[in-house]
Amino acid sequence: LFVLFCQTATTVQKYSMSDKELKEYTSEDVSKHTTTDSCWLIIGNSSNGGPKVYDVTKYLDDHPGGAEVMLDVAGQNADEFFEDIGHSKEARNELAKYLIGNYKLTEEEMAKMKADAEKKAAQGGSSSMMLIVLVALVAIYIAYSQMNS
Ligand code: HEM
Known part of the structure; x- marks a missing residue:
């Protein structure tokens, strides 16, 4: 147990x-x-804890999707492209090998990220509201049909 504790602490x-x-x-x-x-x-x-910066120079020739697609987005934010392909878990593990740093968001990107998060939260709020209304309607319907039987 002690060894396990030490291992967890170091990790x-x-x-x-x-x-x-x-x-x-x-x-x-x-x-x-x-x-x-x-x-x-x-x-x-x-x-997923990002955005992060990757030096993928050594991976260019090994990329199954080819070097060209990576060079097209070199020096830029390639997150959308990377996600759109639906890269596998293996691809994500491979990516981790080339991590060199964190990316410092610009003021503009920070504002956009905040707005996106707020939009997402608002959407989540309205869908849970719809669920409550739906449950209430079903309850009213059941109560009503029991009253009439
Ligand atoms: C270091 C970064 C990247 C790694 C480690 C990586 C890894 C891989 C791997 C392992 C595959 C084979 C399929 C799979 O296992 O998912 C793949 C396919 C592919 N990747 Fe990447 N990739 C990277 C970045 C990118 C970027 C930035 C793009 C686009 C701009 C891209 C476009 C593609 C395409 C088009 C395929 C081929 C999909 C297919 O033919 O089905 N990849 N990649």
């Missing part, structure tokens, strides 16, 4: 430290790496 420490130690890159930094000699991508979003 927790490792993860929390590695996240803090990651360098932070701006869109200006990332935008300088757009060639086969140095190709960086921004991938990830608030739902």
Whole structure:
């Protein structure tokens, strides 16, 4: 039990430290790496702990989807493209090997992310409201049909 405790403590420490130690890159930094000699991508979003910066230069020739698609979005935010393909878990594990840092959102991106989150929260709120109304209607219907039988 003690060994298990020590292992958990070290893992927790490792993860929390590695996240803090990651360098932070701006869109200006990332935008300088757009060639086969140095190709960086921004991938990830608030739902998976991102966005993060990846140096995928060494993976270009190994990518099953080809080097071209990656070079097309080099130096930019490729999260939507990466997600749209529906990359497998293996692809995501592979991606993790090329992590070099966190991405520093611009003011504009930060505002957009906040607005998106608020929109999502509002949508969630209205759908749960609809569920409550639906349950109430069903209850009224059952009560009404029992009264008449
Ligand atoms: C380091 C980043 C990336 C990794 C590790 C990666 C990995 C992979 C892997 C392993 C596959 C094979 C299918 C699968 O297992 O899902 C794949 C397919 C593919 N990827 Fe990526 N990928 C990366 C980035 C991207 C980006 C940024 C794009 C688009 C801009 C892209 C477009 C594609 C396409 C088009 C395919 C082929 C899908 C098919 O033919 O069914 N990938 N990728």
